[in-house]
Amino acid sequence: MKTITILIPAYNEEAVIDKMYEKLDSVCGGLPQYQFEFLFVNDGSTDRTLEQIKAFKQNDPRVQYVDLSRNFGKEPAMLAGFDYANGDALITIDADLQQPPEMFAEMIQWWEKGYDDVYAVRKEREGETWLKKWTSTMYYRVLQKVAKVKVYPQAGDFRLLDKKCIQALTKLREHERYTKGMYGWIGFKKKEISYIAEARAGGETKWNISDLMNLALNGITSYSTIPLRIWSIIGTSISILSFIYLAVEIIRTALFGANVDGYPSLIAGILFLGGIQLISLGIIGEYLGRVFIETKERPVYFIQEYSEGETEEDEAVP
Ligand code: UDP
Ligand code: MG
Numbered sequence: 028m029k030t031i032t033i034l035i036p037a038y039n040e041e042a043v044i045d046k047m048y049e050k051l052d053s054v055c056g057g058l059p060q061y062q063f064e065f066l067f068v069n070d071g072s073t074d075r076t077l078e079q080i081k082a083f084k085q086n087d088p089r090v091q092y093v094d095l096s097r098n099f100g101k102e103p104a105m106l107a108g109f110d111y112a113n114g115d116a117l118i119t120i121d122a123d124l125q126q127p128p129e130m131f132a133e134m135i136q137w138w139e140k141g142y143d144d145v146y147a148v149r150k151e152r153e154g155e156t157w158l159k160k161w162t163s164t165m166y167y168r169v170l171q172k173v174a175k176v177k178v179y180p181q182a183g184d185f186r187l188l189d190k191k192c193i194q195a196l197t198k199l200r201e202h203e204r205y206t207k208g209m210y211g212w213i214g215f216k217k218k219e220i221s222y223i224a225e226a227r228a229g230g231e232t233k234w235n236i237s238d239l240m241n242l243a244l245n246g247i248t249s250y251s252t253i254p255l256r257i258w259s260i261i262g263t264s265i266s267i268l269s270f271i272y273l274a275v276e277i278i279r280t281a282l283f284g285a286n287v288d289g290y291p292s293l294i295a296g297i298l299f300l301g302g303i304q305l306i307s308l309g310i311i312g313e314y315l316g317r318v319f320i321e322t323k324e325r326p327v328y329f330i331q332e333y334s335e336g337e338t339e340e341d342e343a344v345p
Pocket of ligand 1: 035036037038039040070098099100101104120123125231232234263301
């Protein structure tokens with residue numbers, strides 16, 4: 028019998044995790060031809076999430092959990108899940124029931140037909156503001172223009188991955204993770220299906236503006252060096268323009284004599300160039316910062332406890 032791991036990263040989800048478990052239980056109960064593993068990754072929750080997961084485990088051998096040593100963020104939590112998963116395939120799903128577990132059957136069907144990465148694209152986003160939708164659309168448009176790999180905009184982390192994909196993903200151990208880009212980067216046979224996103228079943232979103240900005244920057248800087256190149260192009264253009272300007276000034280001085288006007292334009296020029304230099308330095312800094320973090324080669328996460336008990340130092344070394 029094939030085993031399917033359901034990976035649920037959870038950070039302070041006490042309000043919804045019971046409902047989530049009940050839903051998993053009923054949906055997976057309806058698929059008796061497979062064995063399931065419900066792998067909860069407790070991402071340093073400060074509420075009762077872990078106790079609730081332990082309670083599920085008491086009378087359900089399908090439940091496993093990985094308890095991280097602190098809150099590392101969703102991306103590292105997912106990596107922990109990939110590392111500890113035992114299934115022939117794995118389905119990642121959020122703990123908040125925004126993604127319907129009813130889709131499992133369809134995902135598994137496509138997997139059985141030979142697809143390795145079945146990802147669900149959301150059709151509608153309920154409970155999200157107009158601004159969030161718009162910024163996200165624009166962001167993906169830009170990302171797609173600059174990134175070398177295909178990133179599927181509306182495809183989140185709700186997907187089924189074959190063991191092959193999981194093995195590939197666990198080899199990508201960078202710190203500043205942008206898993207959405209990784210799915211495209213690793214390749215394998217992909218299949219798109221769609222679902223209608225629900226509003227959160229309870230609790231509230233764990234993302235704030237700065238997390239989102241950080242993830243967005245990671246997306247661009249992990250998959251493209253175009254932001255660095257832009258500055259060579261701008262620098263070259265400005266140099267050429269100022270050369271032409273210099274030539275014009277020399278000729279003008281030769282013909283009409285020296286001219287001491289032009290203080291405002293001088294200041295404007297200096298400020299403009301100063302600004303541009305600072306921006307370009309900032310962008311180099313973004314990349315340098317990432318190089319700095321990655322070269323430390325720290326493990327992406329640490330675990331406090333794994334329910335099966337094997338807590339050797341097995342944050343797998345790259
Ligand atoms: N999550 C996590 N660690 C974090 C933040 C979020 O494991 O630091 C989990 C969270 O418990 C949920 C999933 O990631 O299962 C998606 O989070 P959320 O619903 O807050 O994000 P949104 O749906 O608003 O993008
Ligand atoms: Mg959510």
